[in-house]
Amino acid sequence: MNAEFLIPLLAAAVQSGTPILFATLGEMFTEKAGVLNLGVEGMMMVGALAAFTTSLATGSPWTGLVAGGLAAAALGCLHGLACLTFQGNQVVSGLALTILGTGLANYLGTPYIGQTAPGFMALPVPGLSQIPVLGRVLFSQDALVYLSFALPGLFWLFWQRTRWGMACTAAGEHPAAAEAAGLNPVALRWAAIAAGGFLVGLGGAYLSLAYTHLWTNGMSSGRGWIAVALVIFAFWRPGRAVFGAYLFGGVMAFQLRLQASGTNLPSSLLLMLPYALTVGVLLFSAMRGQGGSSDAPEALGINVEPRE
Amino acid sequence: MPFWKAVKREEPLRWGSFFIFLAAMGLSLAISCALLAVQGRPPLAALSILWNGAFGQWYAVEDTLLKAVPIFLCSLGVAVAFRMQVWNIGAEGQFALGAVGATWAVLAMPGLPAWLMLPLMGLCAAAAGGLWAVIPAWLRTRLKVNEIITTLMLNYIGILFLDWLVYGPWKDPSSFGFPMTREFPPAAVVGAIPGSRLHWGLAVCLAAAVAMHLFLNRTRMGYEIKACGQGRNPARYARMPYNFLVLFVMGLCGALAGLAGFLETSAVTGRLQPSIMVGYGYTAIVVAWLARLKPGAIAWASVLLAALRVGVENLQLDLQVPAAFGGIMEGLILLTVLAGQFFRNYRFKTRRTDAAPAKEAES
Numbered sequence: 001m002n003a004e005f006l007i008p009l010l011a012a013a014v015q016s017g018t019p020i021l022f023a024t025l026g027e028m029f030t031e032k033a034g035v036l037n038l039g040v041e042g043m044m045m046v047g048a049l050a051a052f053t054t055s056l057a058t059g060s061p062w063t064g065l066v067a068g069g070l071a072a073a074a075l076g077c078l079h080g081l082a083c084l085t086f087q088g089n090q091v092v093s094g095l096a097l098t099i100l101g102t103g104l105a106n107y108l109g110t111p112y113i114g115q116t117a118p119g120f121m122a123l124p125v126p127g128l129s130q131i132p133v134l135g136r137v138l139f140s141q142d143a144l145v146y147l148s149f150a151l152p153g154l155f156w157l158f159w160q161r162t163r164w165g166m167a168c169t170a171a172g173e174h175p176a177a178a179e180a181a182g183l184n185p186v187a188l189r190w191a192a193i194a195a196g197g198f199l200v201g202l203g204g205a206y207l208s209l210a211y212t213h214l215w216t217n218g219m220s221s222g223r224g225w226i227a228v229a230l231v232i233f234a235f236w237r238p239g240r241a242v243f244g245a246y247l248f249g250g251v252m253a254f255q256l257r258l259q260a261s262g263t264n265l266p267s268s269l270l271l272m273l274p275y276a277l278t279v280g281v282l283l284f285s286a287m288r289g290q291g292g293s294s295d296a297p298e299a300l301g302i303n304v305e306p307r308e
Numbered sequence: 309m310p311f312w313k314a315v316k317r318e319e320p321l322r323w324g325s326f327f328i329f330l331a332a333m334g335l336s337l338a339i340s341c342a343l344l345a346v347q348g349r350p351p352l353a354a355l356s357i358l359w360n361g362a363f364g365q366w367y368a369v370e371d372t373l374l375k376a377v378p379i380f381l382c383s384l385g386v387a388v389a390f391r392m393q394v395w396n397i398g399a400e401g402q403f404a405l406g407a408v409g410a411t412w413a414v415l416a417m418p419g420l421p422a423w424l425m426l427p428l429m430g431l432c433a434a435a436a437g438g439l440w441a442v443i444p445a446w447l448r449t450r451l452k453v454n455e456i457i458t459t460l461m462l463n464y465i466g467i468l469f470l471d472w473l474v475y476g477p478w479k480d481p482s483s484f485g486f487p488m489t490r491e492f493p494p495a496a497v498v499g500a501i502p503g504s505r506l507h508w509g510l511a512v513c514l515a516a517a518v519a520m521h522l523f524l525n526r527t528r529m530g531y532e533i534k535a536c537g538q539g540r541n542p543a544r545y546a547r548m549p550y551n552f553l554v555l556f557v558m559g560l561c562g563a564l565a566g567l568a569g570f571l572e573t574s575a576v577t578g579r580l581q582p583s584i585m586v587g588y589g590y591t592a593i594v595v596a597w598l599a600r601l602k603p604g605a606i607a608w609a610s611v612l613l614a615a616l617r618v619g620v621e622n623l624q625l626d627l628q629v630p631a632a633f634g635g636i637m638e639g640l641i642l643l644t645v646l647a648g649q650f651f652r653n654y655r656f657k658t659r660r661t662d663a664a665p666a667k668e669a670e671s
Contacts, residue, residue: 038456042639078643082643082646082647085647085650086646086647086648087314087650087654088646088649088650089646091456092593092597092642092646093643095593095642096639096642096643097639097643099590099635099639099642100635100636100638100639100640101639102632102635102639103632103633103634103635103636103637103638103639104343104632104636104639105632106630106631106632106635107629107633107636108343110632217632222461222464225460225461228456228457229454229457229461232454232457266472266476268468268469268471268472268475268476269472271468272464272465272468272469275461275465276465278457278461279458279462282457282458283451283453286451286452286453287451306313306315306654
């Protein structure tokens, strides 16, 4: 294991961790306001497809990116409709969203299989990309990776230092108290679903516009679920999400490289790695958080019932 | 401010829930048809293909019932787990492990007579599926690890494990490179019911349904399982062994899904191959919720969803509709039925009728 192997691997880890990071932060944003959305996998798929087709039609990956975010947010709003308006069970609604979103993307995407769309290219940062190791790992990436660097800090500021962020947290911790304080927890939850969904969609868009530039059905292959697990692993803190996302990015990149190198290990067993790691990561956080998952928003997954 | 608000019903809607179900199904079908129209396919013709494909002739009905068998078995377990608020999303992986377990019995002891072979296969399948489900249950009860994600991850792992077996150690040397095991000996094949293409797995379903009904309604443990749906603390106060019940229900769930995997490999494909994994375990979740977690209703709900699958296969052949269309319909049905259940307990009241009497009182 030398630098010639390690540096490209780390760069690939950051790249393949980025879509997971977007999705994890998006889900975290929604969960902080008390809404458990298990539709991340479906929303990523829909976001990936919308971004791909829009970029193909307009020739602009940035337009595609926004379209991907909006499409995932729109799908997320179905979750809002089912749970916030119609008081449905959040677990079941999220599962429905995943089934529906995956189906939609694979159905509408079938004609596009194998096509390529204009996507995001590597954009080395002048100066910073010359730093010996970090330059190649962190600063020779595409624009979306740089965008993702800024997000965790912004999220931290949002939740800790702004009125809106605290209102969102209140809606997730104790909606009744939030309402008594003059806030509208249902409206806050709607906003959190839409905004979180938009971010999840950016993660999907990253898959089809930056990670690859072509469409394949089922391209998110469980990344949405990994993101749901990472929110728990991160104890609902944005900084730890970065670590988790790059860890998974690293494992995925490592497994791809191992396969490409013509190893004797069967590919089915290699493909298990990220999923096994997800279980491992949850185990780890469960052992760390023994004595109750007090880090989770208190009212996570519990609907706000309409008042008489 | 919206002009309406939700008000809780004095008593739950009784017969209306059937109409809610019809409305939800109608809405899902309408949206699906609109999606077909988007891709330039005739929606009405598609509906008739869907119907005829699933129920049009006896042949089609047989297809539907064949697919209903694994969906029913998986769903029966899932519904009991969901009743306890144990979110087992892992029927798909437990189904895979069941198929693997049954195949192991055949490959390890190929010479057994049918009367010994078939029960042994069933036992191995139930044990493998059950153990696969007990892992996340144990993690949940011991370490409070979220079972939704672990069961789902074990789906991916279980399916990849099956893949590894049929691509590697269990591959039939004379299969021309196709990933499949050797064909099972006749003694390891669940036979057809004479005069039809249906197999005796249908009888297994019937037995499982009766057993489940008796278990839930006639035994102490069945009662406790239903009571535990209220959550961990009420169960504790009533001195019920909550953790044990979670393990037991998950094991039961996995065993039933494992049996479904056994029937599918033995009766339908006659060998282990990756094509048996078509998402019955996920369909089972839709079915369980559609049946409002009532074992009695699961039978017809699984026939309905099986019919949908057969119908979509026909759409694929006749109109080249992508297979993913089935997923869209299942997702829509689950979502609309879930939202529709709101009306069982609530109704909407317009604010105007609320405000009018108040104004009169003022003047």
